[in-house]
Amino acid sequence: MAVTLTPLGRMGRDLQRPECVVVAQDGSVIVSDSRGGVSVCAADGAWHHRPCPGGATNGVALDRDGTLYLAGIDSGTVHALAPDGTTRCVIDRFEGQPLGAVNFVHFDPHGRLWVTISTRVEPRSRAIEQPIPDGYVLKVEDGVAHLAAGGLCFANEIRFDPAMRFAYLAESRMGRVLRMAVGPEGTLGTAETFGPERLFDGAIVDGLAFDAQGGLWVSEVTRNGIHRITPDGRAQCLFEDPAGAVVDFPASIAFGGADRRTVFVGSIRADHLVTFRSSVAGAPMWHHL
DSSP states (O other), rough: OOOOOOEEEESSSOOOOOOEEEOOOOOOOOEEOOSSSSSEETTSSEEEEEEEEOEEEEEEETTTTTEEEEEEEEEEEEEEEEESSSSSEESSEEEEEEEOOOEEEEOOOOOEEEEEOOOOSTTTTHHHHOOOOOEEEEEEEETTEEEEEESSSEEEEEEOOTTTSSSEEEGGTTEEEOOOOEEETTOOOOOOOESSSSTTTTTTEHHHHBBSSSEEEEETTTTTTEEOOOOOOOOOOOOEOOSSSSSSSSEEEEESSTOOOEEEEESSSSSSEEEEEESSSSSSGGGOO
C-alpha cells in the first residue's frame, strides 16, 4: 500500500528559526531557537522559551531523563540543558581543534550521542555552494568523543535503524543519503549511497526520520519536498511545494500525536511549524522507549 501525506496546517507563531523538531513522550513539541536554547509547546498548547548558552541552536536531541542536547551551529559547541534549567558544555573541541559548524545531535538505541559537523569552512555556505569533503561525525560515549566518519560534503542529520544495523546520514551537498554498517562497538563502516545516487539534480537533503515500516523520510530544501526511501532503496516523493506556499525550506521531520501519524516539519525560514497527516506511523524514538 502506498504511503500518503496530507497537509494539516500550521503550529506555533513567532518561533525563532525552528530548524529542528523533537516530540517528547508526553506529546510536548520542542524546537530549536536562534536565541539559544529551545522553544517548547507544552500539552496545554502554550509555548515558552528555555534558554541555553551556545548561540543559535540547530539540532536537538532528548535524553530519557529529560535532558536536552543542543547543537550550536555558529558557536561550534554541544550544550546540555537539564530539566531544572542548568546547563553545561558537552564538547567544543576535538583533538585540540574547534569542531566547526555543529549541525545535529542524536541518540542511538544504546544511548550513545552522535554529533554531525557539516564543515570547518567559514562561512559554512561555501560547503553548500561547492563540494568540500571536510564534514565528519563524532560518537560521544562515556564522555569521550571518537571520530566515526569523515570526508563528508556537508554532513547533516544522522539516524539509526531500530536494529542498529546501519547509520543513515544526509549528505546535503551531494543530495543523497549515505548508509554505514554499525559494528559491535558502535563503529561505522564504509559509506555507501542508500537510495538514488542523488535525489534529483540539484537536490539538497536535510532532515531524516524513520517510519514504523522501515521507510526513511528525507526532507529536501530546494523544491520544499518530503521524500520516502523504502528499505530496498526505492524513492517516492510524498509532497513537493516549489513555490513554498505550504512549507518553505523543510529542514527536519518528526512524528508525533497519539498514533505517531502527525508529522511536524521544521524550517530555518519560517516562524511556525507545518503539520501533516501520514498514512503510516513514525518509528519510536530513543526517548520514547
